[in-house]
Amino acid sequence: MTNRLLTALLLGTSILGSAGMAYGQDVTLNIESWRGDDLAIWKDKLIPAFEAKNPGIKVVFAPSAPTEYDAALGAKLAAGSAGDLITCRPFDKSLELFKKGNLADISMLPGMENFSDVAKAAWQTDDGKASFCVPMASVIHGFIYNKDAFDQLGIKVPTTNEEFYAALDKIKADGTYIPMAMGTKDLWEAATMGYQNIGPNYWKGEEGRLALIKGEQKLTDPQWVEPFAELAKWKPYLGDGFEAQTYPDSQNLFTLGRAAIYPAGSWEIGLFNTQAQFKMGAFPPPVPKAGDTCYISDHTDIGMGLNAASKNADAAKTFLTWVASPDFATIYANALPGFFSLNNTPVKMEDPLAQEFVAWRDKCKSTIRSTYQILSRGTPNLENETWVESANVINGTVTPEAAAKKLQDGLDSWYKPAK
Amino acid sequence: MAAAPKRPFRWHIVVFLAPAVLVYTAIMILPLAGTLQLSLFRNIDQAQVFVGFENFRRLFGDPNWSVNFWNALRNNVWFFIIHMIVQNPIGVLLAALLSSPRLRFSAFYRTAIFVPTILSFVIVGFAWKLILSPLWGVAPNLMDLVGLKSLFTPWLGKEEYALTTLSLISVWQFVGIPMMLIYAALLSIPEEVIEAAECDGITGMSQFWKIKLPLILPSIGIISILTFVGNFNAFDLIYTAQGALAGPNYSTDILGTFLYRAFFGFQLQVGDPNMGAAIATMMFLIILGGVCVYLFLVQTRLRRYQF
Numbered sequence: 001m002t003n004r005l006l007t008a009l010l011l012g013t014s015i016l017g018s019a020g021m022a023y024g025q026d027v028t029l030n031i032e033s034w035r036g037d038d039l040a041i042w043k044d045k046l047i048p049a050f051e052a053k054n055p056g057i058k059v060v061f062a063p064s065a066p067t068e069y070d071a072a073l074g075a076k077l078a079a080g081s082a083g084d085l086i087t088c089r090p091f092d093k094s095l096e097l098f099k100k101g102n103l104a105d106i107s108m109l110p111g112m113e114n115f116s117d118v119a120k121a122a123w124q125t126d127d128g129k130a131s132f133c134v135p136m137a138s139v140i141h142g143f144i145y146n147k148d149a150f151d152q153l154g155i156k157v158p159t160t161n162e163e164f165y166a167a168l169d170k171i172k173a174d175g176t177y178i179p180m181a182m183g184t185k186d187l188w189e190a191a192t193m194g195y196q197n198i199g200p201n202y203w204k205g206e207e208g209r210l211a212l213i214k215g216e217q218k219l220t221d222p223q224w225v226e227p228f229a230e231l232a233k234w235k236p237y238l239g240d241g242f243e244a245q246t247y248p249d250s251q252n253l254f255t256l257g258r259a260a261i262y263p264a265g266s267w268e269i270g271l272f273n274t275q276a277q278f279k280m281g282a283f284p285p286p287v288p289k290a291g292d293t294c295y296i297s298d299h300t301d302i303g304m305g306l307n308a309a310s311k312n313a314d315a316a317k318t319f320l321t322w323v324a325s326p327d328f329a330t331i332y333a334n335a336l337p338g339f340f341s342l343n344n345t346p347v348k349m350e351d352p353l354a355q356e357f358v359a360w361r362d363k364c365k366s367t368i369r370s371t372y373q374i375l376s377r378g379t380p381n382l383e384n385e386t387w388v389e390s391a392n393v394i395n396g397t398v399t400p401e402a403a404a405k406k407l408q409d410g411l412d413s414w415y416k417p418a419k
Numbered sequence: 420m421a422a423a424p425k426r427p428f429r430w431h432i433v434v435f436l437a438p439a440v441l442v443y444t445a446i447m448i449l450p451l452a453g454t455l456q457l458s459l460f461r462n463i464d465q466a467q468v469f470v471g472f473e474n475f476r477r478l479f480g481d482p483n484w485s486v487n488f489w490n491a492l493r494n495n496v497w498f499f500i501i502h503m504i505v506q507n508p509i510g511v512l513l514a515a516l517l518s519s520p521r522l523r524f525s526a527f528y529r530t531a532i533f534v535p536t537i538l539s540f541v542i543v544g545f546a547w548k549l550i551l552s553p554l555w556g557v558a559p560n561l562m563d564l565v566g567l568k569s570l571f572t573p574w575l576g577k578e579e580y581a582l583t584t585l586s587l588i589s590v591w592q593f594v595g596i597p598m599m600l601i602y603a604a605l606l607s608i609p610e611e612v613i614e615a616a617e618c619d620g621i622t623g624m625s626q627f628w629k630i631k632l633p634l635i636l637p638s639i640g641i642i643s644i645l646t647f648v649g650n651f652n653a654f655d656l657i658y659t660a661q662g663a664l665a666g667p668n669y670s671t672d673i674l675g676t677f678l679y680r681a682f683f684g685f686q687l688q689v690g691d692p693n694m695g696a697a698i699a700t701m702m703f704l705i706i707l708g709g710v711c712v713y714l715f716l717v718q719t720r721l722r723r724y725q726f
Contacts, residue, residue, distance in 0.1 A: 092689065185576050187666045188686075241553020243576025243667065249554050372687065380483050381688035384664060384680075392668050397578060413483055 027315040028058040030083030034069035041335040050322055057315045077102045084310035088133035088303040090122035091372050103132040104306040111324025118366055119342035122300035133303035134324045137339035140357045141197040141297040144264040147279035149177050157283045164286040168237045171260045179237035181259035183245025190390035193263040196369045198285040199227040200295035205367035213374055215417025219408040228393045228400030235394055266357045269338035282356045298366035378414030385410050457696035474697035491677040494582055499650040501586035510597025518605040533595035544659030547588045551575055578670040589656050597642045604638040637721050644713045651706050674702050
């Protein structure tokens with residue numbers, strides 16, 4: 001009796017199951033990502049926009065926690081259960097996946113022509129021959145300032161170093177505001193918002209970065225030491241006890257209106273818009289002399305690639321082509337102000353602060369952070385050492401020259417550039 | 420003379436030992452052996468290759484590793500010294516005060532002092548970071564109230580103070596443990612001994628130094644070794660308060676954080692489990708050495724009093 005019932009049940013489910021199969025000719029694509037914060041944007045805006053244009057393809061955005069992403073993805077790829085589309089971290093982490101054969105070569109994907117070489121560099125082999133992820137977004141460095149404070153003190157937005165320090169002096173003399181909100185406790189603020197922010201103006205962006213990789217320039221050359229020398233000058237303009245000021249402290253100091261200038265990354269825009277009660281503006285890193293070409297750090301941060309083992313490769317490629325299109329760029333850049341599309345087609349953005357940032361792309365030359373490509377593969381790790389030394393320089397415990405020498409010595413110990 | 424009848428094999432000993440031995444082997448001995456094994460291999464072309472002591476040669480021979488290792492070890496020793504000269508004497512003092520029969524509310528003090536010990540490191544690290552914050556912390560204001568504002572500096576951000584500050588935070592958190600152990604030892608001293616001392620005219624401070632202290636020395640020994648093991652395994656407080664790079668300028672880097680960076684990697688630094696295992700092995704040997712010195716040189720000389 002029970003046996004028969006069981007058989008009937010099993011038969012029933014199998015019929016239902018196959019009915020489901022027959023009905024669902026749709027292909028379902030799964031996206032692996034660490035951006036849990038973006039879940040709503042994907043679900044409500046991006047995926048419906050794609051599905052409306054491509055009937056028959058369903059997309060599921062399945063993020064995991066940022067700290068677990070790399071390990072979880074590695075395990076899933078090894079077990080063959082990873083999603084069809086993989087959100088790519090920049091540089092070595094994704095390159096490693098490509099070398100292991102987990103990411104497919106998508107150099108020929110329609111839509112890749114929409115991106116510049118700098119944009120694609122984060123997801124290419126060292127020789128630049130194969131690309132394996134579609135660039136999605138970058139973050140731009142610069143300075144966000146308190147417009148109300150600037151108006152009140154009658155300061156105009158600085159464009160050169162001289163004007164920059166004059167403005168800082170004026171804010172300091174007035175005393176209402178802390179001139180600059182930055183701390184050295186978390187180390188990376190000093191390196192990312194300091195050194196990598198103002199540095200490109202000195203080492204001339206891509207020119208210097210690539211020369212460093214080729215071994216034609218050294219970190220002890222004047223153009224690489226000067227940014228450190230500038231950082232050393234920032235010390236008197238930082239708040240009391242900046243040595244123990246953390247990154248959230250700096251954010252709060254600025255959004256509470258207690259500091260006038262914030263060395264920033266554009267990812268702050270979303271948060272600052274909701275927290276700050278005053279008008280904000282932004283200016284690019286000031287150039288050393290009036291008339292100099294300006295360079296900005298327009299750092300590639302996030303991309304998307306194709307799982308080489310995907311069973312729905314064609315549908316996934318259709319999706320990636322859409323990710324490479326201006327349509328995607330417009331929705332994404334507006335939903336996440338501060339994460340800028342890398343697409344060559346200019347994207348219209350609503351957020352005024354984000355517009356200011358992205359406008360610099362027209363007059364300045366873009367580059368990415370100097371330590372990210374190739375140079376941080378060995379021990380000691382150049383990026384981590386740059387954090388430590390930048391903080392030391394601002395704290396005044398090390399001279400700019402000594403910091404640069406330490407970095408170069410560390411690099412020399414394992415990096416032998418191809419001559 | 421007939422041989423004594425052979426005693427049957429005592430199976431119950433094996434049976435009773437088995438659970439502990441099995442559990443201990445599975446969760447302690449095997450992972451430890453795994454770590455030691457891992458430290459003798461290197462990942463070459465995606466395969467683990469046996470390289471003998473190459474990892475250790477790098478750890479001590481390559482300045483990129485050895486400078487960091489010695490720095491971490493030096494910091495760790497300082498971390499331990501602060502605990503030994505601050506935490507344990509204060510623990511003994513508190514226990515002596517608590518065991519005084521004239522002290523009122525001693526149960527309350529005992530609990531209050533012990534509470535930080537059961538707090539999570541994350542809470543302790545975060546709370547002290549806030550207390551000492553030059554921007555929003557209460558420390559600058561409190562010091563201002565008593566006119567000592569000029570002595571305030573951002574301690575956690577200064578190379579010369581950060582490690583000592585963190586050691587003292589850790590002391591604050593864990594002072595309850597020596598206090599409790601010594602307190603228990605003091606309570607277990609029989610009344611007759613104390614009475615005999617009083618009959619001989621030994622009271623007050625000299626009673627503590629001449630009678631009680633010698634009797635609790637074994638407990639102090641145990642506390643020292645617990646402090647030693649705990650300090651050389653420390654990691655959490657530094658990680659939550661200063662981050663994995665143990666800034667400023669690696670001045671708070673201890674073996675635990677150094678191991679973490681090597682093993683798991685950090686930011687763009689890719690993890691190197693083999694070097695990490697080599698550091699873990701060194702930590703194991705240092706702790707093993709310290710414990711052996713204690714067991715064979717100190718503990719055997721401590722006199723035990725049987726009552």
